[in-house]
Amino acid sequence: MRMKKWLKRTGLLFSLFTYLLVSSVLLVFYGPFEHLRAMVVGSILTSRHPQYAEYFLSEEKLKQYQPLAMDAAAAGSADAEALNNYSDIHDNSIDVIPIDEKLFTGKLMIVKDPKRLHVEVTQHLNDVGELVSDMADRTNAVAAVNAGGFLDVSGHGTGGIPLGLTISHGKTVVSPTNAPIIGFNQAGALVIGNYNKEDIASLHLTEAVSFGPQLVDKGQGLITNGDGGWGRSARSAIGQRSDGAVLLLVVQGRGTGGIGATLKDIEQVMLENGAMTAANLDGGFSSEMWQDGSLTVPPSNPLGERPVATAFVVTKN
Amino acid sequence: MKSWKKYLMLFASVVVLQMTGFYALEQYLTPSGETSSFSAVAVAKVSVPIEEHLQPPDTALLYDIDAKGKTMAYYTHQSQVVITNQKKQTLGLFDLEGAQYLQWMDNGKTLFYFVHHWGKYTFGVYKVAEQELVPLYDMESGNRVSIEQLFKSQYAQSIYFLYTEDGQKRLGFYESMFGFKSIGLNGFEPKKTWFDEKENILSIQDEVGVVHRYQNGREMPAKSSAQN
Structure with missing residues (x-):
């Protein structure tokens, strides 16, 4: 009986944890929280594993969050x-x-x-x-x-x-x-x-x-x-x-x-x-x-x- | 209440809590749209008083003068730290009960401290410009801890300190991104220490001449003193 109760509680906690994990990922990448998404995607794109961002967002969408290159600058005139x-x-x-x-x-x-x-x-x-x-x-x-x-x-x-x-x-x-x-x-x-x-x-x-x-x-x-x-x-x-x-x-x-x-x-x-x-x-x-x-x-x-x-x-x- | 209703309520609470958390985070990350009201501050010119050689008062329990000899921090019987410069200006004054160690990290801008207060050992820094104490780490309490030597690597932005915990010599390593790490010296007694700031390598020679080298909080392969 006690074992059954323990299993039930563990199962419940595991389900809640899984729900929170999956739903949080979905909310970050597809939810209405634009600033949060920009921060998370920006952090992934500037990390050592930027390819992970491609698992969640299309190439087109990722362009929006691409870090500006350090050499991005206007072409200077020699005049x-x-x-x-x-x-x-x-x-x-x-x-x-x-x-x-x-x-x-x-x-x-x-x-x-x-x-x-x-x-x-x-x-x-x-x-x-x-x-x-x-x-x-x-x-x-x-x-x-x-x-x-x-x-x-x-x-x-x-x-x-x-x-x-x-x-x-x-x-x-x-x-x-x-x-x-x-x-x-x-x-x-x-x-x-x-x-x-x-x-x-x-x-x-x-x-x-x-x-x-x-x-x-x-x-x-x-x-x-x-x-x-x-x-x-x-x-x-x-x-x-x-x-x-x-x-x-x-x-x-x-x-x-x-x-x-x-x-x-x-x-x-x-x-x-x-x-x-x-x-x-x-x-x-x-x-x-x-x-x-x-x-x-x-x-x-x-x-x-x-x-x-x-x-x-x-x-x- | 029926058990499915209980689960439904639990699930609803989790969802509400989660959404509230996300909403609060989003609000926090949203820049304010308003422009701050600025007040221009003109640079004032001040006359420069005569500079003096710094000397701690006789009553100072601890003190340290920065490498350039321009700024001094000393600890008083009133459990306060006073920071002064050669122009006799007080740059900082703050309570620091139980201070055991003070050392400047740079040119009188950042002061390292180590305190034992309410049974807890803490190290941190005092930032003179911001007039703020920034505790960095609470060490394990219950044991007697004292710092013997501090080494700062300006280039790697990290510190090492040799300390004793219940009679055992240990090495502390702190880096702001990765936090604190304590390394046991495996019973050897440090005889000589030197720090290569550029390479960020701390070398500790033991009683039998073996040099133990540490980099980024990790021990490197040992080499004998003859190799140095």
């Missing part, structure tokens, strides 16, 4: 004359705007004079990276954010090897690859896009890193479908308004500052703040903003700052 000239800007002010959204928090720094922006490279190049705060301290800067990508095998890179075109104070540190470039020319114009290697010299870039994807071009958002497919994380981005002001955005993720932002969220913040052009920078545990001696947007890793290869620093007046 350097077409770029804006901000040589006459002498406004030395910097504004900092707190970003306080439901799922992420961070700060947007607006540097009015774009010529104050420089790329700083780790002083232990090809060996190990350097903390953003150290780069800022070393160069006597007033502010800094992490910048381009670096060799990072399985998340254990030392930050010593920048990836893609890297130019610091007019000196080319790493030659161009196929990655989109994010750089400033002598007149303070932020140049973002995919350029032919042979055209890059004609842009007269004095500062540059490589990362992506590009988020805004000519004042228009480039993510037309979904949320960019990179999931939610801490993110950094750079943009420029039509008046030349540079927008440096850093948001936290996976920590006390929320669960992080999607690429679409970042694009939205940039557009709302008047960006004519903008690109995503290295994110995750690398993302941080430093100003006047303290981390105003600390890294999301509880163990502190991570050494990186490059940083955008804002020099003193």
Whole structure:
């Protein structure tokens, strides 16, 4: 009798568990919960086994959730004359705007004079990276954010090897690859896009890193479908308004500052703040903003700052 | 009540609970449509006071100064941790009853702590910028635990610490994605330790000269000290 009761209860629990498992999978992939589906499918597509997503959704449907390629950027024009000239800007002010959204928090720094922006490279190049705060301290800067990508095998890179075109104070540190470039020319114009290697010299870039994807071009958002497919994380981005002001955005993720932002969220913040052009920078545990001696947007890793290869620093007046 | 009615009610409750959970999750993941009201904050320029060499007060029970010598954290008799810089500014002040170990993880931005409070051993960090204590892990209680040495790998974003638990030497490993792992030292007594941050390898030499190497919380094949 007792055995029969035990079997009945076990059977009931097993049935409930099976029901919950099957129905939850069905609800996630075919139910009305679009944001949940985007998060789950995005996570599968950016995992080591993206093929699992094909078990549930058609190729057509999956396209909607495909992560934006890092090298997705507008084709750049080799016509350097077409770029804006901000040589006459002498406004030395910097504004900092707190970003306080439901799922992420961070700060947007607006540097009015774009010529104050420089790329700083780790002083232990090809060996190990350097903390953003150290780069800022070393160069006597007033502010800094992490910048381009670096060799990072399985998340254990030392930050010593920048990836893609890297130019610091007019000196080319790493030659161009196929990655989109994010750089400033002598007149303070932020140049973002995919350029032919042979055209890059004609842009007269004095500062540059490589990362992506590009988020805004000519004042228009480039993510037309979904949320960019990179999931939610801490993110950094750079943009420029039509008046030349540079927008440096850093948001936290996976920590006390929320669960992080999607690429679409970042694009939205940039557009709302008047960006004519903008690109995503290295994110995750690398993302941080430093100003006047303290981390105003600390890294999301509880163990502190991570050494990186490059940083955008804002020099003193 | 008839038994089929009971099952029906149970099933209905599970469905309602499940749908509520999904709905709450979806609501949480839905970005707010409103634009936040921003208030621009101009960067203020402050005069820089004269910098001093940091020295803990005589009453400090524990203290640590960051590698650059710019920021100091010390533990007081009032069970508080005080964080100050060379300009004598107080960057942080918080209660931390039962603190047993303090160590800076970076340039005065992240402070590692280890406490024994209410019979529980906990380690975590204090984030100076956010002025927030972030407990990372509660260790097994009931045993006497003390940390002897802490090693941080900035590149791998992980920490190792040598600790004693009821007289037995153990090695703790923590990485934010995978959590905490405790590794027994199989009875050997550490004689010398060194940490290769770039390779993320902690080496511990025992009394007979054998070097035990650990990477990502796992012991690697041992090699003798002569090979190093």
